[in-house]
Amino acid sequence: xxxxxxxTIELAIVTTILLLLLATPLAWWLARSRRxxxxxxxxxxxxxxxxxxxxxxxxVLIALGPDSPLMVLFQPFGxxxxxxxxxxxxxxxxxxxxxxxxxxLRTAFEAVGDRPLEIAATMGAGPLDRFLHVxxxxxxxxxxxxAILVFAHTIGEFGVVLMIGGAIPGKxxxxxxxxxxLVESLQFGQAHEIxxxxxxxxxxxxxxxxxxxxxxxxxxx
Amino acid sequence: xxxxxxRHILASFAAVVAIAQHAPASAADTQVAVAANFTEPAREIAxxxxxxxxxxxxxxxxxxxxxxxxxxxxxxxxxxxxADTERPAKAEKEGLGVPGTRxxxxxxxxxxxxxxxGLVDNKGAVLKSGNFEKISxxxxxxxxxxxxxxxxxKKLGVDAALAPKIVKGTSITQAYQFVATGAAELGFVAxxxxxxxxxxxxxxxxxxxxxxxxxxxxxxxxxDKNPAARAFLKFLKSGKAKAIITRYGYQVR
Numbered sequence: 001x002x003x004x005x006x007x008t009i010e011l012a013i014v015t016t017i018l019l020l021l022l023a024t025p026l027a028w029w030l031a032r033s034r035r036x037x038x039x040x041x042x043x044x045x046x047x048x049x050x051x052x053x054x055x056x057x058x059x060v061l062i063a064l065g066p067d068s069p070l071m072v073l074f075q076p077f078g079x080x081x082x083x084x085x086x087x088x089x090x091x092x093x094x095x096x097x098x099x100x101x102x103x104x105l106r107t108a109f110e111a112v113g114d115r116p117l118e119i120a121a122t123m124g125a126g127p128l129d130r131f132l133h134v135x136x137x138x139x140x141x142x143x144x145x146x147a148i149l150v151f152a153h154t155i156g157e158f159g160v161v162l163m164i165g166g167a168i169p170g171k172x173x174x175x176x177x178x179x180x181x182l183v184e185s186l187q188f189g190q191a192h193e194i195x196x197x198x199x200x201x202x203x204x205x206x207x208x209x210x211x212x213x214x215x216x217x218x219x220x221x
Numbered sequence: 222x223x224x225x226x227x228r229h230i231l232a233s234f235a236a237v238v239a240i241a242q243h244a245p246a247s248a249a250d251t252q253v254a255v256a257a258n259f260t261e262p263a264r265e266i267a268x269x270x271x272x273x274x275x276x277x278x279x280x281x282x283x284x285x286x287x288x289x290x291x292x293x294x295x296x297x298x299x300x301x302x303x304a305d306t307e308r309p310a311k312a313e314k315e316g317l318g319v320p321g322t323r324x325x326x327x328x329x330x331x332x333x334x335x336x337x338x339g340l341v342d343n344k345g346a347v348l349k350s351g352n353f354e355k356i357s358x359x360x361x362x363x364x365x366x367x368x369x370x371x372x373x374x375k376k377l378g379v380d381a382a383l384a385p386k387i388v389k390g391t392s393i394t395q396a397y398q399f400v401a402t403g404a405a406e407l408g409f410v411a412x413x414x415x416x417x418x419x420x421x422x423x424x425x426x427x428x429x430x431x432x433x434x435x436x437x438x439x440x441x442x443x444x445d446k447n448p449a450a451r452a453f454l455k456f457l458k459s460g461k462a463k464a465i466i467t468r469y470g471y472q473v474r
Contacts, residue, residue, distance in 0.1 A: 058398075065404045080354055083404040084388045166388030166399065167360060181391060184286035184363040186311065 003170040004178050011086070011174060012154040015093040019101045019150050020143065022094065027105035028131065042106075046099045053096060057163025060092040064164065084166035089174075092160040100149040108142020109135060144213040148206060155202055248275040249449035252297055254288040255280050256304035256436065258393055258411055259327065262469040263302065269465065270456045276449035284392060286363060292317055292441065299444025300453055302326065302436070304393075305365045309439040322440035326457050327471040329434035331369045331426040334400055334415050335407035341422040347407065348379045353386065357399035357408030360389040366396070369431035370409035376430045412470035436471075 030042050048056060063070055064082040071081060082088040112135050120130045136143075158176040165172035167181070175198050182191035255263045260282050267278040278300075281288075285303045289312065292298055301318070303309045306325070312318035333348070335341045340353070347353070359367035367389065374380040388404075390396035393411050400408040412425060438457060444450030456462055463473045 061398070061404055062402055065402045067403050081404055083399075084355060162391060162395075163398075164404075166355075166357070166390070166405075168388060177391070181360060181362055183290065184284060184391065186286060186289060186308070 004173050004175055007086070007170065007172070008155060008174040008176075011089055011093060011157075012151050014090055015097060015154045016147050016150045018090065019094055019097055020146060023098065023101035023105055023146065027102045028109055028135070030102070030106045031109035042102075045102050048095055048097075049099045053157070053159025054163055055159075056096055057092060057160035060088070060095065060160065061164045064088050064091065083164050084168060084172060086171050088164050089161060089172055092164050093154050093157060096157060096160045097150045097153045100153050101146045104142045104145040104149065105139065108139035108145075111142075112138045140216050141213060144209065144216060148209045148213070151209070152202060152206060155198070155205075248277070249447060250277045250279055251299050251444060251447055251449035251453055253278050253280050253300040253302065253453060254292070254296075254298040255282050255302045256285045256288075257282050258304050258329075258413065259302055259436065262327075262413075262465050262471070265465050266457065266462050269461055270453055273456065273461070274449075274452050276452050278449070278453050297443055299441055299447055299450040300438065301441055302438045302457075304329075304436055306435045306437045307365075309437040312439055312441065316442070318439040318441055319445050322454065323437055324454075324458070325435045325474055326438045326462075327436045327466050327473060329366060329369075329436060329471060330412035330428075331366060331373065331409055331431060331434065332412045332415060333407060333424040333426060334397075334410050334421060335423070336400065336403060336421045337406065338420060338422050341407055341424050343424055345377065345424045345426065347424075348374065348377055348383065351379075351382060351386070353406040355388050355399075355405040356383060356386050357388045357390055357396045357405035357410075359393040359396040359409070360391055363391060364393050364396075365434045366393040366409065366411055369426075369434050372431040373409070373426050414470075416470035 026041075026045065030038055030045075061083055062068060065071065066075075066081050071079070074082075082091065116134050116138065117130050120134045125133065156176060157174070158180065161172070161174050161177050162180070165174070165177060167173045167177060175194060179191050179194050179198070182188070182194070253263075253267075263280055263282075267280055270276065270278050281298065285305060285308050288296070288298070288301065288303075289308045292301065292312065293315070301309060301312060309318065309323050313320055313323055333341050333345055341347050348356075358370040361367035361371050371380065374383055388399060390399055393414070396408050397410045397414045399405040400410060409426070415421070415423060438454060440450060440454055466473055
């Protein structure tokens with residue numbers, strides 16, 4: 001049981017960190033670019049919202065399977081498939097939660113506007129400098145919202161894990177799939193206990209993050 | 222606006238003819254909850270049932286566990302075709318089912334299957350060679366096929382060696398998906414799932430290596446007064462139904 005809890009939280013933390021790193025440049029480009037076709041990319045990045053999680057999971061399963069062109073690249077290194085591994089779960093979770101990171105970040109970057117960046121530029125700040133020292137601090141609420149949403153969404157993730165996990169204790173078994181398994185086998189008592197624990201933990205985590213967000217927001221210029 | 226496709230008109234016409242031919246005094250509908258693994262044979266049986274009796278079996282497919290939970294909370298199913306014996310027995314014990322109506326309608330056959338030709342030999346020796354990375358089974362906690370798979374591996378003395386290679390699907394359907402997509406090289410699946418596949422390699426596990434995978438049906442209290450519900454269960458025991466069931470890779474008693 002402790003293994004399951006540890007896997008769930010580890011998955012949520014790793015996914016949140018990686019996704020913020022990956023989504024930031026994408027969201028920045030979506031917010032700043034003037035190319036007409038940028039909304040095509042924007043729409044693609046929002047697609048995981050539309051697809052049912054089990055469908056995403058099914059295609060991730062195929063993409064990580066031994067016959068996919070992606071995995072053929074890994075085979076010389078002795079990796080046949082990433083399905084049923086923690087790494088595989090992280091990859092699935094990144095897709096699954098991508099819009100939850102991109103949307104708040106993009107909104108925050110757009111809200112920064114051109115002016116602060118232009119002023120910084122007149123004072124001699126380079127592009128990276130402008131991004132790190134002007135845009136990012138001004139967008140910290142966006143980062144916080146993205147982190148909260150991705151973390152919560154990954155904790156509650158079910159369909160994707162169900163499809164690519166294989167319920168290996170300590171590696172790919174998470175709380176949501178454990179609850180499902182207990183309900184399937186009619187062990188309602190234990191299912192209720194875990195569900196209650198999951199709700200209390202998630203509530204506390206979200207509450208704490210919202211308090212932090214408020215504090216950060218309070219000193220916003 | 223009603224928009225009938227020709228297919229539907231034909232189907233209704235066929236149903237009308239069937240009803241007229243056999244003309245039972247009261248043709249009725251009955252709601253049947255069917256374990257997802259029995260989808261194909263159930264459809265065929267329902268069609269045969271309609272033409273034989275004029276009654277109409279409305280089939281609902283899903284997981285036995287979810288069905289049980291729904292029934293316990295008032296879902297209007299009248300007949301329950303489970304994928305195991307445990308849930309119908311529980312339904313009987315807890316007063317959801319009509320006592321004495323429970324019986325085994327199909328016995329599942331376990332098969333070790335791979336989409337790769339030549340990987341699985343016809344004696345299951347591949348399990349001892351361990352010449353693979355992942356083997357998928359249905360989760361024994363939720364599915365009788367999973368229990369049978371575990372028992373088979375134990376009986377062959379390969380359970381400890383294979384433990385790190387086992388991946389579990391939440392149902393026998395998922396265990397098969399893992400094999401079908403190649404994510405696991407082989408897996409213990411239901412013969413009924415691969416009966417239509419000509420390729421790959423397989424070993425039909427002898428029945429003496431595991432407890433029988435009995436699938437039981439029961440009449441639910443909600444269907445006690447419905448003649449169509451009782452007729453469907455009776456039809457399920459008929460030679461006609463049994464012929465369909467065995468054709469799909471199940472055994473019957």
